[in-house]
Amino acid sequence: MKDVRIVVDVMGGDEEPQVVLDGISAALAADPALTVLAAGPQDIVVPFCDSTDRAEALIAPDVITMEDDPIQAVMTKRKSSIVIGCRAVKKGNADGFFSAGSTGAVTAAGTAYVTPFRYVTAEGERRPIRPCITSTLPNRSGGLTVFCDMGANPDVDPDDMVRFAQMGAAYASCVLGIKNPRIGLMSNGTEDTKGSHFTKECFPLMRQQVKGFAGNCEGSDMVSGNVDVVVTDGFAGNVALKATEGAAKFIMSELKGALMGSLKGKIAAVLLKDELKAIKAKLSGDAKGGAILLGLRGVVLIGHGATSVEAVKNGTLAAAEAVRADLVQNVADSMEGIL
Structure with missing residues (x-):
């Protein structure tokens, strides 16, 4: 299995940073060829990385919140975990980036620092792709x-x-x-x-x-x-x-309410326990962990703000798999006129 280095935004998401740190630990346990660069404030990421194998601290004192204007925040908070994470991918210090933070800020930082592919128009112009x-x-x-x-x-x-x-x-x-x-x-x-x-x-x-x-x-x-x-x-x-x-x-x-509202429903719920769990897992975004920002010269995954340990784990693993599958280059190769 190819060794992969993924930056994870410890300050991303609506939950406390500990949820992200626990998700990183779970991802590292699941993938022995994975190294995670934990991006966040020194007092949060350094103690975690000092006590965790294959985790490295990426100090990012600034924090971009969900309330910040995405473009303005990326321009002014250049030492934020989102900006520093994207810059690490651009510089080749990391293979991919995962964040459950502001979608707009991750998109803006990815576009500014990881940089988009360009395509040749019918008029011969070279235009950047919108990710x-x-x-x-x-x-x-x-x-x-x-x-x-x-x-x-x-x-x-x-x-x-x-x-x-x-x-x-x-x-x-x-x-x-x-x-x-x-x-x-x-x-x-x-x-x-x-x-x-x-x-x-x-x-x-x-x-x-x-x-x-x-x-x-x-x-x-x-x-x-x-x-x-x-x-x-x-x-x-x-x-x-x-x-x-x-x-x-x-x-x-509604289904849960109907099943728990009567003895007959509760018996049905017990009998259908495995099937109901499978349906819940299929509908939950935690299994995927995140969505990829296509059109960039690097792997950038965005998770749901209301994230969980499982979602962070799976988002980090999905970023690693996208790197190993050479997804970015495969997508570029599949399109004519991409530079």
Whole structure:
């Protein structure tokens, strides 16, 4: 197994730093070829690293909070764990970075310091790719659907949507092993004529430039299995993702209430204990740990703010696996005109 060095943002997430430290310990126990650079204030990371094998302290006195303006914070808090973590990847001191901190700040720091790939336009111009947050959702066909952008770019151009689609397709091929993935453009109907002015601009470009483009799809196709990749802008994508997460939590809460509300339900819950645990695990984001920021010249994973020990562990391990799979280069190689 290839040795891998991953920076973990100890100050990321809504929980106390100890939750992240416990997640790092769990990741190190699960992967003997992993070294973690714990980024955070000296009084937190140094004692932990001194007492932990294969953990190194990366001193970062500044902290970027969820309330900070992401771009302003990245510009002014240059000794924060997010900025220092991304710079470590840029300098080659680390192979990847995982943070459950501010999505906007991680995206801004990744773009500024890890730097995006560039693509050649039809006019011969070299333009940077907008990174997009990409992950997978379980679908009714028993597989996984790639979803991008999940929130990195609220405002985009049609050309950006083409790049998202191409990167999402490459992710589906490289990571999930899906040959000839089907790509759908999220709209308010599957007919070619449906959509906002923006999606109607995107449609012909994607039909011309995206291999495997299957046309418009609906929000329900995030989990239907009718397409392998669902593409949208970061604003709509983040709204759709959180609506889906909220619906899943509501259903699980209602199911738990129904089962615990009567003796008959409690007996059913005991009999279905393993099945219910499997459903909960499938709907939880902890198993994936995070979503990758595609389009950068390095591995950057973003975890959910309401993180847990299990999520930090799995996010750190997922970053290491992405490095070992050479995901960044595989995605770049799958797209024409990438520099």
